Amino acid sequence: GENVEQHPSTLSVQEGDSAVIKCTYSDSASNYFPWYKQELGKRPQLIIDIRSNVGEKKDQRIAVTLNKTAKHFSLHITETQPEDSAVYFCAARIWGGGADGLTFGKGTHLIIQP
Amino acid sequence: EAQVTQNPRYLITVTGKKLTVTCSQNMNHEYMSWYRQDPGLGLRQIYYSMNVEVTDKGDVPEGYKVSRKEKRNFPLILESPSPNQTSLYFCASSLGQGNTEAFFGQGTRLTVV
Numbered sequence: 558g559e560n561v562e563q564h565p566s567t568l569s570v571q572e573g574d575s576a577v578i579k580c581t582y583s584d585s586a587s588n589y590f591p592w593y594k595q596e597l598g599k600r601p602q603l604i605i606d607i608r609s610n611v612g613e614k615k616d617q618r619i620a621v622t623l624n625k626t627a628k629h630f631s632l633h634i635t636e637t638q639p640e641d642s643a644v645y646f647c648a649a650r651i652w653g654g655g656a657d658g659l660t661f662g663k664g665t666h667l668i669i670q671p
Numbered sequence: 672e673a674q675v676t677q678n679p680r681y682l683i684t685v686t687g688k689k690l691t692v693t694c695s696q697n698m699n700h701e702y703m704s705w706y707r708q709d710p711g712l713g714l715r716q717i718y719y720s721m722n723v724e725v726t727d728k729g730d731v732p733e734g735y736k737v738s739r740k741e742k743r744n745f746p747l748i749l750e751s752p753s754p755n756q757t758s759l760y761f762c763a764s765s766l767g768q769g770n771t772e773a774f775f776g777q778g779t780r781l782t783v784v
Contacts, residue, residue, distance in 0.1 A: 558730070563713075566711075591772065599778075600761060600775040600778055601714070601761070601775050602775070659714075660716075660730075661713045661715070663711060663712060663713035664713050
């Protein structure tokens with residue numbers, strides 16, 4: 558099955574600086590890569606996703622890049638703000654594999670220092 | 672409002688006492704899943720369902736059962752809970768197979784003593 562590795566497990570950055578979280582996946586058949594943000598005590602919520610036919614996608618201060626050859630994808634957050642503090646999960650899914658489940662990374666706790 | 676609703680939000684029970692966590696979605700989604708979240712382990716899939724009467728095991732199915740008798744409901748059943756099932760549980764639904772967003776319920780924090 559799919560295996561998703563996520564790094565780092567904790568990331569502390571100064572407010573206003575950029576943050577980058579990296580994930581690698583094992584199954585080359587995976588073709589959908591969402592990122593979820595989970596604030597303390599709340600449910601995970603989708604913040605951005607990318608399909609395998611796209612190399613980069615941006616939405617305001619967040620962007621995701623995908624390198625299919627290397628089987629890794631990254632989340633980039635620019636001009637970080639206190640409300641960006643949360644746990645971020647990457648995930649991968651295989652289309653048509655008969656399984657709807659997302660395989661998640663173990664999460665990155667992003668801390669924005671004032 | 673489109674949502675996934677889980678109940679209860681919090682539950683403390685004793686070892687061996689059967690329990691059910693309910694999950695309901697109002698978006699007519701075909702796919703539903705259960706995940707458990709543990710510190711340092713992220714979200715791991717327990718069971719999933721691709722449609723009514725179609726269910727299959729995820730990565731950590733031991734000690735759990737599910738059923739999908741109606742499209743909107745996907746209950747998680749613990750026949751004989753044990754302390755290692757103490758966790759935060761999330762139900763999720765998505766429109767269908769492929770590149771579709773998964774919507775999560777608000778979570779159920781289960782403690783088995």
